Each structure stands twice: as C-alpha cells, then as structure tokens.
Amino acid sequence: MKKLNIGIIGYGFMGRTHSNAYRQVAKFFDTEYQPVLKAVCARSEDRVKAFADNWGYESYETDWRKLIERDDIDAIDIAAPNHLHREMAIAAAAAGKMVLCEKPLGINPSEGREMADAVNKAGVPNFVWFNYRFVPAVALVKKFVDDGKLGRIYHYRANFLQDWCIEAGVPQGGEGLWRLDVNSAGSGVTGDLLAHCIDTALWINGPIESVSAMTETFVKERMHQETGKVEEVGIDDACAFLARFKNGTLATFESSRYARGHTAGYCLELNGESASVGWKLPDLHLLSYFDDNDGSAVRGWRSIHVSQNDGEHPYMANWWVPGIVVGFEHTFTHGAYQFLKSLEDNTHDRQYSNFEDALKTDEVCAAVLESARTQSWQTIA
Ligand SMILES: NC(=O)c1ccc[n+]([C@@H]2O[C@H](COP(=O)([O-])OP(=O)(O)OC[C@H]3O[C@@H](n4cnc5c(N)ncnc54)[C@H](O)[C@@H]3O)[C@@H](O)[C@H]2O)c1
Numbered sequence: 001m002k003k004l005n006i007g008i009i010g011y012g013f014m015g016r017t018h019s020n021a022y023r024q025v026a027k028f029f030d031t032e033y034q035p036v037l038k039a040v041c042a043r044s045e046d047r048v049k050a051f052a053d054n055w056g057y058e059s060y061e062t063d064w065r066k067l068i069e070r071d072d073i074d075a076i077d078i079a080a081p082n083h084l085h086r087e088m089a090i091a092a093a094a095a096g097k098m099v100l101c102e103k104p105l106g107i108n109p110s111e112g113r114e115m116a117d118a119v120n121k122a123g124v125p126n127f128v129w130f131n132y133r134f135v136p137a138v139a140l141v142k143k144f145v146d147d148g149k150l151g152r153i154y155h156y157r158a159n160f161l162q163d164w165c166i167e168a169g170v171p172q173g174g175e176g177l178w179r180l181d182v183n184s185a186g187s188g189v190t191g192d193l194l195a196h197c198i199d200t201a202l203w204i205n206g207p208i209e210s211v212s213a214m215t216e217t218f219v220k221e222r223m224h225q226e227t228g229k230v231e232e233v234g235i236d237d238a239c240a241f242l243a244r245f246k247n248g249t250l251a252t253f254e255s256s257r258y259a260r261g262h263t264a265g266y267c268l269e270l271n272g273e274s275a276s277v278g279w280k281l282p283d284l285h286l287l288s289y290f291d292d293n294d295g296s297a298v299r300g301w302r303s304i305h306v307s308q309n310d311g312e313h314p315y316m317a318n319w320w321v322p323g324i325v326v327g328f329e330h331t332f333t334h335g336a337y338q339f340l341k342s343l344e345d346n347t348h349d350r351q352y353s354n355f356e357d358a359l360k361t362d363e364v365c366a367a368v369l370e371s372a373r374t375q376s377w378q379t380i381a
Contacts, residue, residue, distance in 0.1 A: 005075070007068070009041045011040055021329070064080075068091050073097060086107075099127070103196070109366050135279075153270055156249050160266045165257045168222070171223040190369055197255070199353055205247065206246055211242065239254070275292060305325075
C-alpha cells in the first residue's frame with residue numbers, strides 16, 4: 001500500500017472526525033493509499049500532545065506554518081475555524097501539499113477564489129469536507145435523481161435547525177464559540193449550516209440561478225470571551241431564502257439556531273413529477289419515498305432502511321450485514337475514501353466537493369447575505 005502522510009490542523013470536533021476517518025478508511029474500503037497520522041497541529045502544547053497520543057499521531061506541532069514546511073507531510077488537512085482556512089490553504093498549496101479543507105471554503109467568495117486559484121496553480125489535489133454527500137441515504141437520493149426516478153424536479157426544500165444559542169448569556173468568540181463571532185466565522189447559519197444544504201442541493205439538482213433571502217440576529221449583543229466586553233453580534237442567527245434552480249426547480253431553504261427542540265436537524269425533500277423523496281439527519285439511515293407509479297391500493301409514503309449490502313445502497317456493502325446502520329462519523333470515512341480513490345484513479349467518478357465546487361457554495365451564500373441586506377433578489381454569477 002502507498003502511504004499518504006497526513007498533517008492535520010485542529011483537534012476539535014472536526015479534528016476528531018477526520019482522524020477517525022483516516023484510521024478507518026483503508027480497513028473498510030479498498031484503496032491503494034493508506035493514510036498515515038503523521039502530525040497534528042494546534043496551539044496548546046499539552047492538549048495537542050494528548051490528542052496525538054490518543055489518536056496515534058506520530059508527532060505534533062504548535063505552529064501550523066512549521067507543519068506545512070515539513071518534508072514528511074503529503075497532505076494538509078485544515079480543521080480550524082473558518083477565518084484561518086484561506087491563509088492555511090494557500091500556504092499548503094504553495095508548498096506543494098494536497099489540501100483538504102473544512103467547509104465553508106473561505107469566509108466569502110473572494111477568499112474562496114484565491115484558494116481555488118492557489119490549488120489550481122500548484123496542481124495539487126484538493127477536497128472540501130462537505131460530508132452530507134456521503135450519508136448513504138443522501139447519496140441514494142442523488143442516485144434516484146440521476147436515474148430519473150423522480151422525473152422533473154418541481155420543488156427542493158431543505159432546512160438545518162438547531163437551538164443551542166437561544167440564551168442571551170451565551171458568550172461569543174474564543175474556544176468553542178468562535179461560530180458566534182463574525183470575525184472568525186464570516187457569517188452565522190448561512191456559512192455554517194446552509195452551506196451544507198447548498199452544497200448538497202448543487203450536487204443533486206445542479207446550479208442555483210437566483211435567491212431572495214431574509215436574515216435576523218435575535219440577540220444583538222453578547223459578551224466576547226476574548227475581550228471580556230459586551231460586543232455587537234455580527235452574524236446571522238437565522239436565515240430563510242427562496243431559490244430558483246437553473247433547471248426550473250423552485251426551492252426553499254431555512255436555517256436557525258433558535259429552533260427550540262431541534263439540535264441538529266438537517267432535512268431535505270424533493271418533489272418530482274413521478275416521485276418524492278425525503279431525508280432527515282436525526283434518522284440518517286432512513287429515506288421517505290413516495291412513488292406515484294405504485295398501484296393505488298398500496299400507494300403511500302414508504303420508509304426505506306438504507307442498509308442493503310448488495311451494492312444498491314451506496315457505501316453499505318463495505319460495512320456490516322443488511323439491517324445494520326452506520327452513522328455521522330462514517331460520512332467522513334466515505335469522504336476520505338472518495339478522496340483516496342481519486343488519487344489512484346483519475347477516471348474515478350468524483351463524488352466530493354473540490355475547491356472549485358465549494359467556491360460555488362461560497363457564491364450562493366454571499367448572494368443570500370447580500371439579498372437579505374438589500375432586500376432584493378440576487379442573481380448568482
Ligand atoms: N463538516 C461538518 O459537518 C462540520 C461540522 C463542524 C465544523 N465544521 C467546520 O470545521 C472547522 C472547525 O470546526 P470545529 O467544530 O472542529 O471547531 P473546534 O472549535 O471544535 O476546533 C477548532 C480547532 O482549531 C484549532 N485552532 C484554532 N486556531 C488555530 C491556530 N491558529 N493554529 C492551529 N490550530 C488552531 C483549535 O485549537 C481547535 O483544535 C470549521 O471550519 C467548521 O465550519 C464542519
């Protein structure tokens with residue numbers, strides 16, 4: 001097996017999911033490349049060392065520039081907050097490393113453009129961790145649409161709801177709460193959660209042409225953990241938008257962190273000429289499916305348990321026996337598999353978002369925010 005030496009930046013939520021994926025992927029999937037956990041980087045030496053020991057990284061760094069300079073690293077994986085993606089990705093590409101980056105690509109399309117130009121110029125493989133593409137049930141939705149099972153798509157509906165920052169006493173900024181600080185996050189639910197919905201939608205249903213949005217910041221000021229001062233909140237707490245796809249589909253998207261009772265509720269539904277299909281993250285192995293071609297005696301919404309291992313259900317042949325499910329963490333393993341497969345075979349049907357694809361999501365996010373600001377429809381370039 002060929003070794004692929006990984007240097008990862010960040011050991012938080014995503015640092016863990018990616019590390020787990022690198023450890024699993026070559027054991028469950030047939031790949032020529034075997035990821036090697038070469039080094040992890042974060043600023044706190046005690047904590048990065050403990051992370052390295054726990055996950056089996058061979059070494060650690062506390063300065064990401066040193067990690068990128070190392071000759072023994074093939075791929076840099078960026079699992080750090082959004083405002084750091086641009087500088088890290090451009091430096092990694094300039095050093096000739098493959099670059100895997102968390103979403104959103106940049107905090108706006110001009111950053112995203114610079115990042116895509118950097119990997120293109122360096123000619124290095126690049127990947128963005130839009131992991132919901134790799135949920136077996138979501139990949140099955142894509143297959144249904146590609147196979148024409150739904151016919152013409154009239155409606156696309158997606159929402160991503162959470163409820164973790166309703167209390168005004170939740171601070172902004174710093175560890176764990178950089179998402180509420182516009183300088184680190186770039187935007188609120190739009191870049192954080194709707195970016196996922198948009199990436200999935202572009203992948204399944206093609207380009208979005210225009211959007212009309214509204215946003216709200218419900219809690220206007222929060223104490224900043226780094227300055228200790230009460231500061232204005234610059235992110236969108238909630239966002240809803242209408243969209244028209246190039247293929248004529250009408251769509252609605254919504255996201256909020258104030259939807260009491262929803263902790264991680266990503267849902268999508270497509271209504272086509274012949275059939276409709278729906279999926280939701282809390283039951284990520286199930287698809288709701290309605291087929292108008294069923295006879296009237298049995299016609300109705302059915303629940304498909306996406307766990308067949310005969311090749312009909314994406315990724316499932318590589319896991320357990322039929323009827324046994326996989327979860328959130330496996331989506332990252334599937335993403336790592338897709339990336340490794342495209343390294344060994346450039347004719348592999350690429351299922352992941354690369355930097356150019358993720359830039360398109362940055363562009364839709366920017367148009368959504370601009371539409372909300374100007375209260376006008378925006379056309380996507
Ligand atoms: N794909 C997904 O489902 C998903 C889910 C959550 C987060 N994300 C994305 O992943 C990225 C990280 O989010 P997270 O939830 O893991 O955040 P986190 O706060 O849990 O972890 C961030 C990590 O970055 C490190 N870090 C911060 N500044 C650094 C610096 N200057 N140098 C080196 N390391 C530094 C921190 O020490 C920490 O380990 C974000 O871009 C976020 O949007 C994606």
